[in-house]
Amino acid sequence: xxxxxxxxxxxxxxxxLVSLAGAPAxxxxxxPTVATSTQAAPEAKHPTGPxxxxxxxxxxxxxxxPTLRLGSSGPAVQQAQCYLNQAMGAGLDExxxxxxxxxxxxxxxxxxxxxxxxxxIGAQTWSFLSFWANAPGTPFC
Numbered sequence: 001x002x003x004x005x006x007x008x009x010x011x012x013x014x015x016x017l018v019s020l021a022g023a024p025a026x027x028x029x030x031x032p033t034v035a036t037s038t039q040a041a042p043e044a045k046h047p048t049g050p051x052x053x054x055x056x057x058x059x060x061x062x063x064x065x066p067t068l069r070l071g072s073s074g075p076a077v078q079q080a081q082c083y084l085n086q087a088m089g090a091g092l093d094e095x096x097x098x099x100x101x102x103x104x105x106x107x108x109x110x111x112x113x114x115x116x117x118x119x120x121i122g123a124q125t126w127s128f129l130s131f132w133a134n135a136p137g138t139p140f141c
Contacts, residue, residue, distance in 0.1 A: 058086050058134055061094075068121040072098040080121050084109055086133035088141035112141035 059082030062075040077096045084090040090105040103119045110117040113128045121129070132140055 057130075059083055065123070065126045067123075068098050070098055070100070070103050070119070077102070080106070080126075080129065083129040083133040086138050087129055088112060088132075089139040109141065 059079050061078040061082060064076050064079075066072075066076050068077055068080055073096050075096060077098045078094045080098075081090075081092045081094045081096075081102055084102070084105045085092055085094070088105070088109055090108070092102060092105055106121055106125065107117050107119045109129065110119075110125060113125075113132070115124050115128055132138065
């Protein structure tokens with residue numbers, strides 16, 4: 001292998017010298033051009049504190065998302081009722097009582113969204129409600 005390599009290197013050197021000899025003088029003696037920029041690359045800017053995620057919530061009764069069902073009550077129910085009103089124009093009173101009317105509106109929303117229809121507001125329904133209520137162009141159903 002040692003003898004083959006020097007022979008191949010010599011052949012490659014001979015070929016490159018012959019090609020340079022046939023080239024115009026300006027190309028044979030000029031140094032390769034390297035593109036340089038006078039502007040420094042912009043520094044990456046990283047947040048220094050908390051970053052808001054998404055739009056401001058259209059309903060602001062609470063940030064909690066417990067599972068809600070017939071008989072539930074409180075600010076989380078008001079939040080869900082507000083979301084239902086925003087997402088599909090349900091016309092619910094935002095009274096914080098999960099009664100038959102809220103359950104029926106929940107089922108209508110679940111059907112419209114193409115998710116499990118059980119009349120309860122669990123993780124999947126909260127996710128869809130929050131997204132649809134805060135999306136531009138509501139109501140959807």
